[in-house]
Structures are given as structure tokens and as C-alpha cells.
Amino acid sequence: MRTIFPPLKSKPVFNLDFSLVYVGIIFLELSISATELFKLYPENKVEVVLIRAIHTIFTIGFLVLTQLTIQVRKVTKAGYLGLTVIGLSLAIPSLLIRVLLMENFELITDSQITSYFEEQFLISLVHAFFWIPVVIILGGQRNKIIEAFKEYEKRLVTSARKKIRESNDFNELKNDVDQTFRDELIMHASQLLNSLTFSDDKKLSLKERNEIMQRYLKGNTLREFSQRLNQKSEAVESNSKFEQDMRSLNLIRKQFNILYNFTARKAPVPAWVYTLLTFVLILPNYINFFSANEILVNLPGFLVIQLVAMQINKVLRQGGKYAILQTNFLTLLIGLVPLFEMILFTRFLPDLTEKFPLIIIGFFYPLGFYVYMRFIQIIQPAAINAIKGDEIYASTSLKEAISNIVKDEFKQSMSHQWATFIHGKILTRLAATSLKLEQAVKNGDATSFDFGLKDITSVLSDPTREFEQKTVDLKTEISSRLDPWEGLIAIKIKIDPALADISNERVKDLGEVIEEIISNSVRHGGSQNILIDITSIAHPDIQVSTEDDAVNPLPSVPSRVGLGTKILNLVSDGRWSISRNGAKTTVKLTMALLDKEVK
């Protein structure tokens, strides 16, 4: 198995990324604080806190200085030797400050300085030669991991979107939403129709009849319904960079367990890593508190850890329903080995037993060890490869979140279509009828008056008649979307002959996409020319590529999360991009046609 660290014989070069060193310093200071507060200096809590706070500030200051020096020298990469030099340049000044502070706060006496310095010097060497290089290397990996996660998020969302769009649940929702809007429109139209029909008294004069009709022809309830739908469709969610990052982090959190379970089964961390991590974590305590005999007595514990870790590997390789549960238990058990040793030795070797507070050895340490091991497990190259290879499935909560987004996009898209329809076909006709009746009264033309009323009655008695839902063939749909733009923008279109005959409900979606791209190009880009290329790429996917001569720059990210973006997301399952290349704006969108959707 390949690990994040290259083979010892090679001479690898690492990116100098210090972001995790800051985190490491904070963790280290907290860890030392816990030991000092609970074990070494329980009577001097204030001094300990002050020393640690000042020491942290100085250490971070040294780190900033080191980083600046490296930046000035324009060094971006280093080998392991370089990393240890950086480690020493941080650890040694930090040690000197620590000794100085301990002396000034009188936690050590003058006579203790030399021995204290010697102990801490050894620990500082561990930091310089191990921990600092490790966190710098991991920091370099961090970007790769985050990038892989972002790509993973995109593919996961695409795949989840596609599954949701094709699900029965979504089809039911589509029908429900459509039916709800139809029902409400029919209800309002019927109410209006009844009012018009029952209020019209032909015995009255034209003027009197008109006055009554005009009251109803304002169509207030229909207008409110249309306005409500319009507002729904234009609700824009903010989508700042911060929110996007938080969403990604949330996704990582939700996926963490799935990712851990997958990588632990596929590429478990080798047993020696458990043993080495324990050794490195405990080493400062050996140096600080243990005599040579105590260390010797404790060493068999590492054999136990190695054996348990090998058992973890065995369990994971064998697999099974409870493999992960057993692994979790055994990992915690390894973390508790120092506690077991302490209890055992206290009973049988009291002279060779160094005691540690229960909260550290029985809680913080095993928990920290458990978290470290999980983290190490998911940053394995196998995890990144699994992410890249789409081998990880989406968590239930993620699927639910995406499902809600897709449903919301669909509802907004439908709201928009119905609002436009009511506005363009019903309200317009009401206003025209109102004008027609006024004119008829003015001209004393009863026939024209009755004709106007008959026309609106016909519209209201079947208000959804003209709302298109039927499927059409690709050529008809495309030309119905392109023809209206003639005169405003010159459109050149190329359609893959393989697609010419497809006829299904996704063709209408494709029409929506074309219309959205053209209208954006005209309205926001100020384009005069656009080239549209519709090709059948890897079956059953269709790729739409457009290139225009937009004179206006691309809108910022938040403004793209309008209805148009939602339509494109919905249709393409999120697989679309917009980019500016010189004087051209390019949109690329991929949408899937299911086999059942291809004629």
C-alpha cells in the first residue's frame, strides 16, 4: 500500500505549507497545559496558563518569522533535511523561551534549569525531527485533499441529482406540483367565471353591465396568484464563497464516516503506524517523567499495541458487518494501554510506576489517539483515489439535502412557467377584454360587448388549455426556441445528426436550456452573435456548447444563483460551466438522456 510518506530511500521534495503547523502548535500547547495543570503544577494554575499563553504567542511569532524568511528567499519546496532545519529553527528558540518563562515564573529553581533544559531539549528534537516535518508534509497534502473533496462533492451531487431526477418520488412530486398549480388556477378562474356569468344581466344597459364586468375583470385573485408564483420563482439564495466552503465542510463531515469505513476496509493503516504513533505521543512523558527502568518495564506495552493493531488489520481484511465496530473498539483499547499499564504496575510494581491523572490517561489521551488514527486513515492516498474513482456512495443526509435542492429548483422552475403563462395568457386577456368592453360601450356596440364576454368566458372555462406539456421532437422544440430571437441576435446552430429524431420529455428541458443561455447572452452579455453546438457525446449524454461575443463581463458568483442557474442545474444535474475566454463567453452543459428517454 502506498502511504502519504514516500519510501525512505527516495529523496522526496515537499511543498512548504505551514497552515497545519499553526494548528499543531495550538494542540501541542493545550496538551502540555493539561499535563502541567493536572500533574506537574496543580498548585500553580495561574502561572501555568500565563506561561503557556506567552509561550504560544512567541512560538507563533517564530513561525511567522520562519515563514517570512522562506518567502523572502522564495523557497517553496524542501527535502526532509530542509524540513528538520525548519523544525530546529522553531523548536530551539521555543525551548529557550520556555525555560526562561519557567524560571521567571519560579516554577523551576536555578538548580533545576540544567536538567530541565536537557529533558526539554530531547523533546524539542522530537518536535524538530518528527512532528514539525510531519505537519508540514500533511499541510502540503491538505490542498490535494480539499481539491479532491471539492471534485468529489461535485460528482457526488451530480450523481445524486441524476438519481433523484429519475426517481419515482421525484416524478410524483412533479405531477403533484403541476396538479397543485393547475387546480389553483382552475379554482380562481372558475370563481371569476361564475362572477362574470352570474352578474351579467342582459336587461341592464351596456354601460351598467360594463360597470359590473369591469369590477371583476381586474382579476385580482388571479393576479395575486400569478404574483405569488412569480415571487416564488425569483427567490434567490445567497451563495457566497464562505457559504460554499461551509457547505463543503458540512459535506465532508457527513461523508467522513462513509469515507472512513470505505478506506479502513480497502486500505487499512499498517499496524506499525499504531505503534509508532503511540511511541511518539508518549515519548515526551518518557523523557519528562520516566526513569530508564520505568521505560524498560513499559516497553512490552508496545508489543501488545502491535499485536492489537495487527488484529485490527486482520478484522478489516476479513470484513463483515461488525468489522468497523470491532476496529473502533480495538483502537480505543490501544489508546487505553498506558492506563492499563499504570493500573497493573501500581498493583505489582509500585516503585516503578509513574502516576498520571485519570482525566489525561483515561480520557484525553485515548480519545486523542482514536481521533488521530481516524484522521490518518482518511488521508491515505487510497482515500483520495477512492474519492476520485467515485467509489464512495452518498450519505443519506447528503441525499436528502440534494433531494430538497432539486425539488426546490423544480418548484421554482414550474412557478416561473405558470406565472409567465397566467401573466401572458390570462391576465393579458382580461385586460384586453376590459378594453374591448369599454370600447363597445363607447360605440354602443352590444354585439362586440357580447363577443368580448364570450371570448373571456371561453378562456376562463378551460384556463390551462394552452399550457404546453406535450413532448415534441428536437427540431421542432429547437426552432420554437430560436425563431423568436431572430432580429435580436444572430444564432448559428449545429445539431448532431444522431440526435435529430429524439423525442421525449427531456427535449423540452433542452429547449429551456437553449432559451436560458440565449436570453442570458442577450440580456447580461449584450451579445450580437451566438454559436450553439449540440452534440451526442458519450451515450446517453448530450453536450450543449455555446460561444457568444458578449461585451459585458461575467456576472459575479452570487448573482448566478438566480432562476436561470436553477434551471441549468436541474436540467444538467449541475454539470455546466460558464467561462470567459478573450472576447468570447463559453457555456458548456451536459445533460443525460436515459436509454428509456431515447426514442
Add this chain to the structure above:
Amino acid sequence: MAATKLNVMLVEDDDFTRSTVKSALEGQGLNIVYDTAFVKDGVEFAKKNRPDVAVLDYNLGKGPNGIDLANQLRRMQPEIGIVLLTAFLNPAELDTKIAQLPAGSRYLVKHSVSNIKVLVKEILESSKYSV
């Protein structure tokens, strides 16, 4: 300019509405030189005949809306008067869209058109627009 001297072009995709508005405006003495349901035809006509005012429906069905057409007409003929008809009752709903209307354009809630004089007044006002 007197109403009778104005050459008005009307673009409205609904046949019933278009013929009703056309006859009402003609009844007020306006010269409706061209009426169409199609953006393309409206642009072609304006290119050749340079009408004084264009009365445009906001919602023209699939494709461009009245604002898209208004912007194109203003590019072609900077002094053209433009009146946009909308079925929205609350102008606030059109706020973001009105911002995209070319300068000097006027808009009218369609229901007000039942009093045709209001529309005529808007047409006359729009015809006074100068670059």
C-alpha cells in the same frame, strides 16, 4: 406632435389583445402603421419604416420579452418612443426589469389600458423622448 401624426407600431403576441388595442388606439385617432405578434417582424419593420412610437407587450411568449425588443429598437433608432405594457399590477414587481428598460421608456399596467386615453397619453409622452 399631434396624436394623429404619430406612426405607432404595436407588438403583442395575443391576437385578441392586439386587435382590441389596435382598434381602440385607432379610435383615438392614432395611426397604427404596423402590428405584429413577432419580435423579428417588429425589428424588420422598424428598421425600414422608423415608427415614432413602439407599443410593446412585456410578455411575448417564448423567447425575447418586450424589454429585449425595446433595447434593440432603441439601439437601431435612438429617438423612438417606447411604451411597455405589462399585466403586473404592482410596479414594484417590475423593479429589476424596469432597470433594464432603455432610457425614456414608459410602462403601463395593462388593466389601465381599459381607459384608452391613459395609453394615448403615455404614447404621446414617449414620443417626446430625445437623445
